[in-house]
Amino acid sequence: MEGKITNVDVKDVRFPTSLTGDGSDAMHTDPDYSCAYVILTTSEGDKGYGLTFTIGKGTEVVVAAVKALQSLVIGKFLKNIFGDFGNFWRELTSDSQLRWIGPEKGVIHLATAAVINALWDLWAKKENKPLWKLLVDMTPEQLVSTIDFRYISDAITKEEAIAYLKKKESGKKERETELRNVGYPAYCTSVGWIGYSDEKIKMLCKEKLSEGFTAFKAKVGQSVKDDKRRLSLIRKEIGESNLLMVDANQKWDVDEAISWMKELTEFNLLWIEEPTSPDDVLGHAAISKALKPYGIGVATGEQCQNRVMFKQMLQAGSLQFCQIDSCRLGGVNEILSVYLMAAKFGIPVCPHAGGVGLCELVQHLSIWDFISASSSLDNRMIEYVEHLHEHFEAPVVMNNGRYTLPLSPGYSTKMKDQTISDYEYPDGNVWKKMFLEGKFTEPQLPK
Numbered sequence: 001m002e003g004k005i006t007n008v009d010v011k012d013v014r015f016p017t018s019l020t021g022d023g024s025d026a027m028h029t030d031p032d033y034s035c036a037y038v039i040l041t042t043s044e045g046d047k048g049y050g051l052t053f054t055i056g057k058g059t060e061v062v063v064a065a066v067k068a069l070q071s072l073v074i075g076k077f078l079k080n081i082f083g084d085f086g087n088f089w090r091e092l093t094s095d096s097q098l099r100w101i102g103p104e105k106g107v108i109h110l111a112t113a114a115v116i117n118a119l120w121d122l123w124a125k126k127e128n129k130p131l132w133k134l135l136v137d138m139t140p141e142q143l144v145s146t147i148d149f150r151y152i153s154d155a156i157t158k159e160e161a162i163a164y165l166k167k168k169e170s171g172k173k174e175r176e177t178e179l180r181n182v183g184y185p186a187y188c189t190s191v192g193w194i195g196y197s198d199e200k201i202k203m204l205c206k207e208k209l210s211e212g213f214t215a216f217k218a219k220v221g222q223s224v225k226d227d228k229r230r231l232s233l234i235r236k237e238i239g240e241s242n243l244l245m246v247d248a249n250q251k252w253d254v255d256e257a258i259s260w261m262k263e264l265t266e267f268n269l270l271w272i273e274e275p276t277s278p279d280d281v282l283g284h285a286a287i288s289k290a291l292k293p294y295g296i297g298v299a300t301g302e303q304c305q306n307r308v309m310f311k312q313m314l315q316a317g318s319l320q321f322c323q324i325d326s327c328r329l330g331g332v333n334e335i336l337s338v339y340l341m342a343a344k345f346g347i348p349v350c351p352h353a354g355g356v357g358l359c360e361l362v363q364h365l366s367i368w369d370f371i372s373a374s375s376s377l378d379n380r381m382i383e384y385v386e387h388l389h390e391h392f393e394a395p396v397v398m399n400n401g402r403y404t405l406p407l408s409p410g411y412s413t414k415m416k417d418q419t420i421s422d423y424e425y426p427d428g429n430v431w432k433k434m435f436l437e438g439k440f441t442e443p444q445l446p447k
Contacts, residue, residue: 021195026221048122065111116331183402192218354385
């Protein structure tokens, strides 16, 4: 593969979703959906686009972290990156000084994800394939070579991963045809933001039912009384036969999570998501054990920092639904390792999505998983939130409550040029207008 990386540009892109309550939950009451948006340019003139999701303040910190990684990427030849991607990923996460501020977690890992996502977008475009197809067409050996197995070989080895994928080779074409025909199942979170009025929730439930959705999620955690009222409303609208999940966004202590959820058992819930600190492996295990008699599983992973945390969650029985995030982990390479570990432990992966571009990205990963890895749709769904897709050149397309397969080359990460002009923070056209209108306070430059 010809060419080398000649430039790494990064932009702070923010949307004022706090004005409408979109994305609001018990812990994040006023999010402004945002992203650090990376543009890689090669000596051949090709471009790759990547992002990592944020919710407003702090995006500038992720942007600074991306800039800190630039020197590790610029000048690298594509054939060396993609020819030994697992080793390049390790090099990118192992700079001795930058690694200290992680390691492999936090802001530096979010920045790593944006860069790695852009590289995968570039690779898929060079091969003229959507990312999922690039992954599906790899041999097991090629795919596994992109993964760094350091720290997880006690859970799954490179050899085990290759053998597992080889067993799944049979039926791949048929599974790909199935998804092309019917799409990948989704569940809808758009109905359940904690800042929405009852009337808006009822209206959105009716709307999403008419669009073919059969699974819904609501935010909980402000008060038991309020949760019961909102869940009663949603359950009445969607009926008893459709799936309903809840999400506390890390609001509770362990014992509080257990007692709170016992108050909500009447609503026939499939899972409680992020009931406590995302780092509490044993706490999640205790919650899982306590809620098992009520048929409520634990789902987590949206803020799980790396493959090592997922390894421990799986080993400890801390989750019944694994929720990878396309930008919290260090990009596709690390995500693939979590899918393979989850497959070994028999845990379905239901990715976190929504935000800015997360739906666009995770669809590729779940499609690959069904075709090449899990070969099952049982208890597997991708989250869907309807916000901000119009800002992407190749947005997700939903049909009858399912993701249709993306067919454009790349990772579906490229934003429209007008979106960057309007929403780059703080100098975009829309932000300048909102500062003048007094809707937001213009940031003060440091002296």
